[in-house]
Amino acid sequence: MNPRSRDSKPPKPSKPSRSERHGRRDNSGPSASLSALNAGSVTTEAISIVQAQALERRVAVLGAGSWGTTFAKVLAEGGAEVQMWARRPELAREVTETHRNTDYLPGINLPIGLTASPSIPAVLDGAEQIYVSVPSQTLRENLRDIRDLVPAGVPVVSLMKGVEKGTGLRMSQVIVEELGIDPALVAVASGPNLALEIAKRQPTAAVISSESLETATLVAATATNPYFHSFVNTDVIGTEFGGVLKNLIAVAIGIVDGVGYGENTKASIMTRGLAEMTSFAVSFGAQPSTMAGLAGLGDLIATCQSPLSRNNTAGRLLGQGYRYDDVVRQMNQTAEGLSSVAPILELARSRGVDMPIVAQVAEVLAGTLDPRDIAPHLTETGEPQGE
Ligand SMILES: NC(=O)C1=CN([C@@H]2O[C@H](COP(=O)(O)OP(=O)(O)OC[C@H]3O[C@@H](n4cnc5c(N)ncnc54)[C@H](O)[C@@H]3O)[C@@H](O)[C@H]2O)C=CC1
Numbered sequence: 314m315n316p317r318s319r320d321s322k323p324p325k326p327s328k329p330s331r332s333e334r335h336g337r338r339d340n341s342g343p344s345a346s347l348s349a350l351n352a353g354s355v356t357t358e359a360i361s362i363v364q365a366q367a368l369e370r371r372v373a374v375l376g377a378g379s380w381g382t383t384f385a386k387v388l389a390e391g392g393a394e395v396q397m398w399a400r401r402p403e404l405a406r407e408v409t410e411t412h413r414n415t416d417y418l419p420g421i422n423l424p425i426g427l428t429a430s431p432s433i434p435a436v437l438d439g440a441e442q443i444y445v446s447v448p449s450q451t452l453r454e455n456l457r458d459i460r461d462l463v464p465a466g467v468p469v470v471s472l473m474k475g476v477e478k479g480t481g482l483r484m485s486q487v488i489v490e491e492l493g494i495d496p497a498l499v500a501v502a503s504g505p506n507l508a509l510e511i512a513k514r515q516p517t518a519a520v521i522s523s524e525s526l527e528t529a530t531l532v533a534a535t536a537t538n539p540y541f542h543s544f545v546n547t548d549v550i551g552t553e554f555g556g557v558l559k560n561l562i563a564v565a566i567g568i569v570d571g572v573g574y575g576e577n578t579k580a581s582i583m584t585r586g587l588a589e590m591t592s593f594a595v596s597f598g599a600q601p602s603t604m605a606g607l608a609g610l611g612d613l614i615a616t617c618q619s620p621l622s623r624n625n626t627a628g629r630l631l632g633q634g635y636r637y638d639d640v641v642r643q644m645n646q647t648a649e650g651l652s653s654v655a656p657i658l659e660l661a662r663s664r665g666v667d668m669p670i671v672a673q674v675a676e677v678l679a680g681t682l683d684p685r686d687i688a689p690h691l692t693e694t695g696e697p698q699g700e
Pocket residue numbers: 376377378379380381399400401417446447448449451455472473474475506507508509645646647649
């Protein structure tokens with residue numbers, strides 16, 4: 314457990330009632346845009362029932378980008394009181410005052426029970442659970458700013474899908490290292506979770522994984538609502554690597570899409586990609602069944618098929634002939650796959666695992682392989698081999 318003691322806290326100001334916070338008419342905003350939002354989505358009534366029955370749980374979400382904001386909405390619509398940390402004060406003001414985050418989630422009304430602040434101490438004060446959604450490459454520096462502010466004994470949940478360059482560490486490992494907390498308090502969330510679809514309340518599922526089933530269950534109960542169902546497992550390695558590796562295969566799919574290849578090519582890459590993902594993750598101790606579940610196959614399908622995926626989009630630009638630097642300049646959101654390629658290949662080499670598709674993505678990124686030549690090279694040797 315966390316050896317640090319909990320600071321004594323000032324008494325909390327009296328809170329508005331649950332119905333005031335969530336608002337029985339649900340989201341703010343004009344009714345016209347509300348009904349547009351509710352077209353093809355889980356109903357406001359279903360959410361109100363869950364909110365009314367939920368335990369009062371105060372949670373913090375660090376990162377107000379597309380996934381941090383969407384997950385904060387999921388938690389609030391599951392009945393939690395949610396405070397989100399936003400780097401930019403004007404974004405925090407927009408979320409709290411107008412219930413919008415137009416930069417990341419255009420057209421989405423956020424729940425009244427969701428507020429944001431640029432002050433990390435204010436957001437963490439009294440938090441019973443902490444969810445982290447910042448780019449994987451900045452996580453360590455973000456955590457250094459907060460290590461003395463994390464309340465003792467509180468679960469910390471990674472929503473991220475990358476590995477750290479240089480160390481090759483998974484995000485849960487960086488969290489344990491930087492915060493010095495018991496790994497049993499750390500959980501990860503993964504699955505087919507394209508932010509904008511979820512923000513529109515289109516139903517989906519995820520996996521919450523922790524080496525402690527108790528932690529995973531507590532987090533999953535909080536991160537569940539009528540349109541978002543959280544399953545649990547204790548295979549942190551598989552759940553986390555599933556989210557990282559499918560990004561790399563989605564870049565490959567984007568590349569061949571950009572070139573103009575069709576469904577056979579994409580199905581071959583997805584299928585062989587899953588085989589690559591599984592060999593890699595199992596060599597690090599993951600369960601093969603995790604790779605066949607939501608955090609592996611499920612997320613692979615969603616990310617490879619959707620134009621909403623930033624990794625898929627980055628790949629498509631590469632396939633259309635843009636250079637790596639141009640692609641990075643064009644992406645104004647995090648495409649984790651681009652930074653995970655090198656550390657994943659290094660980790661694969663350390664275990665003697667072949668990753669021919671990921672290796673070719675690295676070559677396209679480096680400009681040493683013509684995107685048109687990626688698809689035929691689905692094996693390392695070109696020799697016939699067992700599937
Ligand atoms: N967007 C999606 O559909 C999903 C994203 N994820 C994962 O969530 C993580 C975060 O992704 P998004 O929220 O989509 O990214 P984003 O690019 O939309 O937002 C990143 C957030 O991190 C903040 N941030 C904090 N420190 C930063 C720094 N030093 N440099 C840059 N930004 C900093 C930004 O201000 C921003 O609020 C990634 O690991 C991604 O793979 C996982 C599931 C779904």
